[in-house]
Amino acid sequence: MMSQLDQFIMEDVARYCPREFVEYHKCVSSNRDDMEKCTFRQRDLSRCIQGKVPSVKRVMEKCGSLMQNYEKCVRENMDTRTVNNCVPLLEQMRSCASEHALQGTITRPINEMVKDED
Template sequence: MSDILDEIVIEDVVANCPQEFLQYHKCVRDNEENPGKCQDGRLTLSTCIREKVPSVKSIMNECKDPMKKYDQCVRDNMAKRTINENCLGFLQDLRKCAELQVENKNIKPSINGTALELIKD
């Protein structure tokens, strides 16, 4: 399910923030040697994602607790470079919660891969 979850979220981002997504990725491509030049585009894309992407909004709303735990673990282990060793369980919990949001809302990628549809029974 993880690959499908990633695909759904990415397609949802592209469908709801197309200009921001394209501008940011074009900047990164054009500035491979200095991706820091794309900071403004990254922030613009992040804001759009938080405000306009249904799957992300649902995940952020319903998965606050696992998200906070994973975020805190990353912060606690960043300097020691032990994120992989100590935070994998928190990441798995977050992904499980996110997968449940996608499944419960029946969010599926469209057939053509360019937009998402909310499937209603």
């Protein structure tokens, strides 16, 4: 099940990188048996996300060190299959991301915003 954070960031990516988002997902759908064919699309999407998506920029700015710690933990524990040791770091990173991703955004439901315009 997708969390609110995941949903928000996914919508933000689709809003700011629509072409790259669609092209990547079309490629994945067409190449399920050989994902390497989509590497260039994934790179395009990644570049767009890093450059244009405000929520991701905020998360990277505020939570980048936590993300680096988590990635380091995963790399160090991959061979011994003890990646579960990294779950607390993942939880810290997600908590930080949840705190910062929504900053500066409107968080009221759209139907409430429409009422204000009447």
